[in-house]
Structures are given as structure tokens and as C-alpha cells.
Amino acid sequence: MSRTRISPSAPSFRPRRPARRGALIATTCALAVAGAGVGAWTFLAPGPGIQGLSDGAVLNGRQAAQLDAYLAADAAGGRDELHATLDGAAVPVAADGARLKLALPQLKEGRHTLVVDGAGSFPFASYHRVVGFHVDATAPELKVADPVVKNAAAPVTITGTASTDAQVSVNGKKVPLDKAGAFTATVPKGTPLVTVAAVDRAGNTTTKDVSARGRRPMIRAAHITAIGWGDDTLRTGILALVRSGKLNAVELDVKDEDGEVGYASQVPLARQIGAAKGYYDARKAIAEIHAAGAQVIGRIVAFRDPKLAGAAWKAGKSDQLVLTPGGQPYNGGHYGALSFTNFANPTVRKYNQDLAVEAARLGFDDILYDYVRRPDGPLSQMSFPGIGSATPEQSITSFVADTRTALRPHAKYLGVSVFGIAATRPTEIAQDIGALVKVTDYIAPMVYPSHWGPGEYGVAQPDTAPYAIVQRSLADFARQAKGTQTEIIPWLQDFSMGSSYGPAEVAEQIKAAADNKMNSFILWNAGARYQGAALQQIAAH
Known part of the structure; x- marks a missing residue:
């Protein structure tokens, strides 16, 4: 088995420390593109996560009013290179300790899209983050009929309707809705007050109390x-x-x-x-x-x-x-x-x-x-x-x-x-x-x-x-x-x-x-x- 001989005139080979994976990829890609004659190129890195808000989130009115969104400053790169928009309108960015705070405006009900672009924390890299979320501040509809109590010694039937996307409970026990949003539940005899609650996907809640005592007894x-x-x-x-x-x-x-x-x-x-x-x-x-x-x-x-x-x-x-x-x-x-x-x-x-x-x-x-x-x-x-x-x-x-x-x-x-x-x-x-x-x-x-x-x-x-x-x-x-x-x-x-x-x-x-x-x-x-x-x-x- 023969070995390749290194010519004395060839440059000497010296081992080098492994480059950071991101930098190595960026450098390799940049060289490849440059070699193809395309010119300057910037690597699209994963970028920092947005803290306090996740893609696909559904917020109720209280959550929307209290929403704070941040980026980790060390991963976000310079604040001057960062650009954020909400539904196409610019969002101010301010330093907040080790984080960068996105100064979101008052959020209206409906669908919103938050976009963050910036320079990464390593050379030749940038990032593009898109988070879509929904604000739902409207409480679900809930109607409960006053029950008809004909026999005080018998269980009482509670009926009503609610928004079809709500989860309904009667005195803390979940009850199913039909396709039209109607529900029926039975409470034990002698139950004086029935509390019916409807909670939607955002956590908005509507509560109704109904009397299950029936007619006023003889006085x-x-x-x-x-x-x-x-x-x-x-x-x-x-x-x-x-x-x-x-x-x-x-x-x-x-x-x-x-x-x-x-x-x-x-x-x-x-x-x-x-x-x-x-x-x-x-x-x-x-x-x-x-x-x-x-x-x-x-x-x-x-x-x-x-x-x-x-x-x-x-x-x-x-x-x-x-x-x-x-x-x-x-x-x-x-x-x-x-x-x-x-x-x-x-x-x-x-x-x-x-x-x-x-x-x-x-x-x-x-x-x-x-x-x-x-x-x-x-x-x-x-x-x-x-x-x-x-x-x-x-x-x-x-x-x-x-x-x-x-x-x-x-x-x-x-x-x-x-x-x-x-x-x-x-x-x-x-x-x-x-x-x-x-x-x-x-x-x-x-x-x-x-x-x-x-x-x-x-x-x-x-x-x-x-x-x-x-x-x-x-x-x-x-x-x-x-x-x-x-x-x-x-x-x-x-x-x-x-x-x-x-x-x-x-x-x-x-x-x-x-x-x-x-x-x-x-x-x-x-x-x-x-x-x-x-x-x-x-x-x-």
C-alpha cells in the first residue's frame, strides 16, 4: 500500500479548531454562492424565540390587555438592526434588562400577525419570525330557562343554550352540547340554586344562576x-x-x-x-x-x-x-x-x-x-x-x-x-x-x-x-x-x-x-x- 508524498513546495497543513456550526454553515454557503457569481449572501438563522406569545395563541380580553412580548437581547442581535410589525404597523422596541421589549399597542378583537426581523448574533446571519394569534374578548352566549318544578321531591331538569364553541357546566359538572348548542342537565331534589357556566376557547366565561326551588311554598x-x-x-x-x-x-x-x-x-x-x-x-x-x-x-x-x-x-x-x-x-x-x-x-x-x-x-x-x-x-x-x-x-x-x-x-x-x-x-x-x-x-x-x-x-x-x-x-x-x-x-x-x-x-x-x-x-x-x-x-x- 503506497502513501501519497507531500511535496516540499506545497503549503504545510495545520489542524484548526472546529468552527461554530452556524458560522461554518454560513461561511460555506457564502463561499459557494460567491463562487457561483451571485455576490453577497446572508444566512437566514433560526433567530430568538418570542417570549410571552406563541404562534396560534387565543387570548381573552384580560390576557390581551396584559400581554408583554420580549426577545432575548443576546440572541436578538443589536436593537438597531431589529424591525417588528404588528399587522403591518411598526412596533417600537425598547431595552428591558437582558431582554428587548416589543411595545405592542392595545389589541383589538380579531386575528393579528406579529413579524420580527433582525440581524443574528453571529456574522452573516439574520432571522425572520412570524407569530399569528387571535384576540377573543367576547363572552360566550348563554341562556338558561327557569326550570318548571312540579314536584319538590323530584330531581329538577335544567335546560338552555350556549355558543357552540363553549364548554358548559352545571353546578360544576360538564354537560354536552348538541349541534345547535342546546343542553339538558338534572340536579338533585332540594337544590335551591343552580349555577350554569359557559367557557370558550379563550377562557371567556358567562355565568347564570337560576332558582330550582319552584313556586314559593305556602306562607x-x-x-x-x-x-x-x-x-x-x-x-x-x-x-x-x-x-x-x-x-x-x-x-x-x-x-x-x-x-x-x-x-x-x-x-x-x-x-x-x-x-x-x-x-x-x-x-x-x-x-x-x-x-x-x-x-x-x-x-x-x-x-x-x-x-x-x-x-x-x-x-x-x-x-x-x-x-x-x-x-x-x-x-x-x-x-x-x-x-x-x-x-x-x-x-x-x-x-x-x-x-x-x-x-x-x-x-x-x-x-x-x-x-x-x-x-x-x-x-x-x-x-x-x-x-x-x-x-x-x-x-x-x-x-x-x-x-x-x-x-x-x-x-x-x-x-x-x-x-x-x-x-x-x-x-x-x-x-x-x-x-x-x-x-x-x-x-x-x-x-x-x-x-x-x-x-x-x-x-x-x-x-x-x-x-x-x-x-x-x-x-x-x-x-x-x-x-x-x-x-x-x-x-x-x-x-x-x-x-x-x-x-x-x-x-x-x-x-x-x-x-x-x-x-x-x-x-x-x-x-x-x-x-x-x-x-x-x-x-x-
């Missing part, structure tokens, strides 16, 4: 004021009716006709205007009533509120009041000029809703609105600042609907006290029963015989015919609520006004309600003195 209640609860005789008398099984609920004022809140409310506006009076300890009162075997209905006198009206007018916030066309406080007849607040005003609405939520958190079982209406009198003589194109009936209904939504997480019942005439004359005081039955758990008509005019419902003298007037007027409310799960729970008269009312007259009203398949009622006596002889014993709940 037989009596009213007492905040001050009255502090009277040992009055309080003891009502609790005795509860313990004897004749009542199973107590209606206790949260906010009364004077605008005073009976307990030491922590709602800021109540404290600011001096409405929080502390006549009773709410938690203690509720515990005492529960211990006696009854539930507690918290009555909130909504828009008749002299306390708020007076404070608002003094502070120059006239838009919180019902006004005359000339801009003066509307004089609500015997109620006085500073008596009715404006149901269309956001501050007034929120104040009452905040009290409702606070009462629910304190342990009241129901929230019952009263004076959730406009004042009596010609509509042409009233102005409701901010009402816009809505009618008074629509504005009041939306207020009640908003309260129901606010109360849903607390699993409380919501009732609305209404005039007896509202069943047939919805615009007279802005109480549309057909609309209100869709946003409440119960309607409480004040069908006191003494409050009806002669000839109403064909009854010559309603005050002397308690059965006839109550039975006929409640029949109209029954028709309005037909096909809904909303109960009709009438206010009944346990006081004398004109005619003398004893146990027999009270009992006739109770029978008239029962003949309309209404076994619930709330008794009204301003002095909180009730005639137990009119009440049949019932099973306490």
Missing part, C-alpha cells in the same frame, strides 16, 4: 314595623300566633314609608342620608323568628322615600325625584312634595337593590317590595328624569328584574306588592302585572275591601262585602299568573276602616283567596294587633 304572614318589633307586647303576640301554628311567616320592615331602615344598615347611602336607624338587631330578630318556627319576609318600601328624596333635593340631585314638568318635586297628594323618588334613576334603583341584597345576606328569607310604583295622579303632571323611551311600567319591571338577578346567588324569594286595580289598569300607577309575573316569585295584591270604590267588580259596597270583592279581584290576578310559576299572595285586611272588621270578616277574605286556589296571604294591621280567631291552624314550615 301565612302578618306585618310588623321595625319599631313595633321592639315592643314586647306586639312582638310576643305575633310570635304566639307562630308558635300556635296559625302563622308561618312574619313580615318585618327593612325600609318603611318614612325611608327609615329598621336595622343598622351598612349600605353607604343609607348611612350617608341618616336612614339607618337600628331599631332592631336584624340577625337577632331573624334568629328569634326562625326559632319560633317561621320565616322572615323583609319588606322594602321602594320609591316612596322621604328620607332619600329630602337629602337628594337638598344636595341638588333633583333627578333622583319624581318632578313636575317645571322641575319641582311632584306633590304626591297626601304624601307630600318630597315623598316619591324616581324609579328611573340609577342611584335610586341601586340603593333599593343594595338594601335587598344586604337583607338577603343578613338572613331574610324573602324580599318584598312595596310602593314599587309611580305616584297617584295624572301622568302628564309628572317627569321621570332619565327614563328615556321606556314607559313607567317598563322601567319599574326592569328594576324588579334587576333585583331578581342580584338576589339569585342568595337563593331568596322576591315578591312585589301591587294595587288591586293593577290587574285591569296597569298604567294607572305603572304596575304591569302581566310583565311583573315574569320577573318575580310572587305578586302580593293589596285587595283590602275598604280600599275599593263603590261598584268595583259589581259590588255595591266592597267594604261590607269582604268575600265578594276579594274573590272577584283575585280572580283577575289568577288569570294574569296562569302558565307561570309565580304565586299570588294577597295582602288581606285585619283592621277596621269604615266598617268594623272582626274575625268573621278576616276569615271571609281568607276563604275568598282559597277559592281562587290561593292558600297564602299576608295580614296587614298598622298596629300589628291580629285576630287569631280568624286563622285556622296550619302546619308550621
